[in-house]
Amino acid sequence: MQGIYLDHAATTPVRPEVVAAIQECFTVHFGNPSSPHAVGLAAEAAVRRAREQVAAAAGVSRDEVVFTSGGTEANNLALRGAARTVRRGGGTLLCSAIEHPSVLETVRALQDEGFSVRQIPVDRSGAVRLDQLAELVDANTRLVSVAYVNNEIGAVQDIAEVVRTVRQINPDAVIHTDAVQALGKLPLAPWAWGVDLVSLSAHKIGGPKGVGALLVRRGTRLVPLLTGGEQEAGLRSGTENVPGIVGFGLAAELAAAEMDDLARRLGRLRRRVVELVQERLPVAQVLGPPLAEAAPHIVNLALPGVKGEVMVRLLSEAGVYVSTGSACSAKKRVQSHVIASLGVADELKEASLRISLGRETTEEDVERAAEEIVRAYEELVQWRR
Secondary structure (H helix, E strand, C coil): CCCEECECCCCCCCCHHHHHHHHHHHHCCCCCCCCCCHHHHHHHHHHHHHHHHHHHHHCCCHHHEEEECCHHHHHHHHHHHHHCCCCCCCCEEEEECCCCHHHHHHHHHHHHHCCEEEEECECCCCCECHHHHHHHCCCCEEEEECCCECCCCCEECCHHHHHHHHHHHCCCCEEEEECCCCCCCCCCCHHHHCCCEEEEECCCCCCCCCCEEEEECCCCCCCCCCCCCCCHHHCCCCCCCHHHHHHHHHHHHHHHHHHHHHHHHHHHHHHHHHHHHHHHCCCCEEECCCHHHECCCEEEEECCCCCHHHHHHHHHHCCEECECCCCCCHHHCCCCHHHHHCCCCHHHHCCEEEEECCCCCCHHHHHHHHHHHHHHHHHHHHHHC
16 A cells, blocks of 8 residues: 555554464364364364463453454443343443443443443543542442543543442442553553453454454353354354454464554654644644553644544545544544543534554654645645635
8 A cells, every 4th residue: 555554543454474374264274163173173272372362462361352353342242241231121331421432322222221321521631530430320330331542532541540439339330441442552451450341453453354352351241242152151152253363363462562662662653743743833732631641652633724524535635544533433424522522622623633653654654644734734724715
């Protein structure tokens, strides 16, 4: 692909080593892991190895990894699966106001099953308001879901403090965190934090699309979404996606090994692109947390006076690929619920660009991207005059 790809929060290129491992599964380890013969046992061993790799990268045990079709299914299994363990139904489900659509829309759907849903407000930096959380939690709270890293503004939540706030009031509430944007970028210690369920995805770390995982802490009860088989400890029926799982395992192992160096490099490049844009366009504002407090690979820049979606099209024509927010809702052409939740001025709500960096991003990339952002902005402002 020609051009500069700065939309890694949407998806990442599959790493060459991962492609090679996946190809081997199509030709060598092609068996069904449930088959009792040698071909099936070889596939089962490949899945077991991948499970160990993901577990090690996430800091859990291999029997706590449940493979899914991606982060969306992991979120659905966590939320629907935990909520439906309540025999009589009902109770309250809490989630932050800036969750991924696969969380927000799932809890809304659970309202039809008798649950009450409340959103936890965030401050202007995107941090969950712990005082508001404490007011929302009560004895009827069944589940709380707060993402570790927000996919649009890079806000990093103090998950351990979220857990402490909830447990002080309701020790029995199930706590879930969507860590899709955190794997390979920030340390994970889910059980030390006290959470019960964690969602992950392969294609954000150089793995293939169509595979993810839900980490399920021992003792956490879930009702499966799919029935008809006993795969994944009975929590996810269906023949395992061996190529995808193997690719996920290797990508997770590589991402964990490179995390510290990559985070430092991406943080430096992200600061560089912001500095270059703001030097030429002082009106440009970072939405969400200060750079020092955000995940290292994501920044949301607001450029007052222009629409983000128009900027995205102009930049794409120039070979620079960014976005306005979540890829899962980009085509709906609705205002970002994340940006709206920050309480920013109306002129900024439709003027933001999400720039997200990855392994392949270079200093030359961010320098050219900054130049094209300035050029596109000035062109649009001039045209409006």
